[in-house]
Amino acid sequence: MALFTPNLSFNTFTYNSSLFTLPATRRRFIRCPRSLKLRASLAVDSPSTSATGRGGAAELLLEVKDLSAVITESKQPVLKGVNLTVREGEVHAVMGKNGSGKSTFVKVLVGHPDYEITGGSITYKGQDLLEMEPEERAVAGMFMSFQSPVEIPGVSNIDFLNMAYNARRRKLGQPELGPIEFYGYIAPKLELVNMKVDLLNRNVNEGFSGGEKKRNEILQLVVLGADLAILDEIDSGLDVDALRDVAKAVNGLLTPKNSVLMITHYLRLLEFIAPTYIHIMENGRIVKTGDISIAKVLEKEGYKAISGT
């Protein structure tokens, strides 16, 4: 979180632009020292965070136990006992066939009203997540980029971001930023995700191309920061350069403290953002967990090669 306070914004930018020099296939444990070093040079207000390395001692961030959920309207079951544990600093990827419940799972995490929890538990930072309103989850550092972000006619993108940013500032007991200060704060972040300035003045996602919508989600992530960034198919619909930009921005956010949970269908994203674990979801359950090799098998042989049943 500290990285995203406004007084650091310009540093953050230079830092990020020089960051993405990692070979795409590098694993996280190689990258870690780098981000630690960078972080140390930047995180003026919390040097202690740099001391937390990876390894078994990392704190629990999210713990999902036997989670089951139905669609609110039809009561049709979608999640049928999901188990997942995410510790600080870990990158998790969820893969699985279309319709297996991946998006539903992450939407349930952020409190989407389309779904009703029928069993199990979710603990986030030691708290019962299911007791929290969606907006409380967000200000507590949970951020989900939507697979299909909704358009909001009549609300300008920059106003929306400003509202969201101020909501977080309020929660942190910091003064809110007016429109002009806020513009100063986010202008450098646009370059980070390679987004055109005029998209700020357009209405939220209205008429955005598929790629522009995804970049916009990542811009929100960069501006708001996240302890747990949940990325639902952030790579679909992106051209090669855009994928690189997005991955670069996400990597720029990684610290030993915060974690990523991403959904993808493709090995390519995983080569840019190296996962600690890969999970395979099937029919509303996580049926297999492993490392990057799973994704490679998948890429070659399809789901039948790793089916849990």
Add this chain to the structure above:
Amino acid sequence: MLTAHSVAISIVSSIIHPPPTALTSQSISSCLPKLIPGSKTRRRTEKARVFTQSPTLAVLSDPHVLLLAETLEDSLQSSSSAPLPPLQKLRDISAQSLLLTPWPSRKDEPFRFTDTSFIKNSHIEPISPSKSRSLASLPVLSDTLLPLNVTILDGYVVDSLSQLSELPDGVFVGGLSSITSEATMKRVSECVPNFQGDLFWLLNGVGAPDIIVIYVPEGCRVESPLHLKYFSLKGSEKDSKTLPISNPRVLVLVEKGGEIGIVEEYTGVDGTDMCYWANSVMEIVIGNGAKVSHSYIQTQSLGAAHIKWTSVRQESTSIYELTEVSTGGKLSRHNLHVQQVGPETVTELSTFHLSIGDQIQDLHSKLVLDHPRGVSRQLHKCIVAHSLGQAVFDGNVQVNRDAQQTDAGQLTRSLLLKPRATVNVKPNLQIIADDVKCSHGAAISDLEDDQLFYFQARGIDIEAARKALIISFAAEVIGRFPNTSVQKKVEGLIRKLLDPTIPSG
């Protein structure tokens, strides 16, 4: 409606040929001045008698309407000089039609959803011009949003509170009696009235103390918009069953190639539930290639009746743009009539109505296209944020036989924020021409859940999200006010109005 009217009128002329002695001029009497070149000095009491006694009229006239018309007429008798010809003509025509116009009931299609009994059951008191010299001390009155402005208090222009020094040469703004140019007076006479409306239009025609004329000569562009500030100063207490009435009347006449922006703003001065009745008419005549951009803001007291007519005649290649935001009044109705009288006109109507209390917001619009290649765009939005609130929209677009290659679009969206809030929408396109492009749509909804969730997912609480979405709904129309200070003012106003009424979840 128009047809019904002309039928009625033709009946009138055939039956009201009563014995000459029974009629006098200058009475609502005045209805018949042309029929009887009689004396202008008869006394009021006699005229009144004429009306109640004539058997033919008794059958056709609505006594309530007659009484009201007489009250209005009486109140004007006191003003010394005889009215100038255009005003006289207006009064005569209006009076004549009033004789055959009953008070509208819910059985009449145009008033099916709009109950006017609140006005009918009130005691109506005409307002005489305010004599107070200390008007300028009222802070609202001295507030100037735009450099060119006219203050109209209870229907009367107050010169001392108007700023017109920056008007370009040849442009005239003022009452009929201040017109010095004969040519201008002649044009005004030709144009008044440009149309004939319903009972309320007629009552205004009988009760208007003057015609406020805005005249823009050929080829003249008035750079800064003209702000017409209508204030309702006189009001009665809530539940007093008394409505002081004002009848402001404005004629906007823009000659060939001329251009002007008009901002009409209606407000009450005292308290939020003062009762009064503003019964206003604006007629607009737009010459060839001329343009009028019309902003209309109505924020009357929530105890008021506000009935407004806007009738527009558009000659060829002219442009008329209306942007309206109405939030005030217990009963507020805008009757908008646009008539195309030449080809290739452009008409853009954007309106937003907000009902935040126990009130009715009503827009009745009619756009008649009779010539080729016209373009019309209409967007009407309304929000009803109170369980006793109501909104009515009747939007008629007629594309007649000769209006080939017309491009007409109409869209209406309504947002109901409380259970039992009601909206009655009746968008209707009548297309007789065959080579036209027309589209229309009507949607009534609550806020979109997916959109609300998107805000929440970014940490914004649901109240703030609702508010942002509601404001954005209105912003589409507010953003169309051509003047940015007007935009800002209205946006601030809407935010303030919506703040306490944002429903919780």
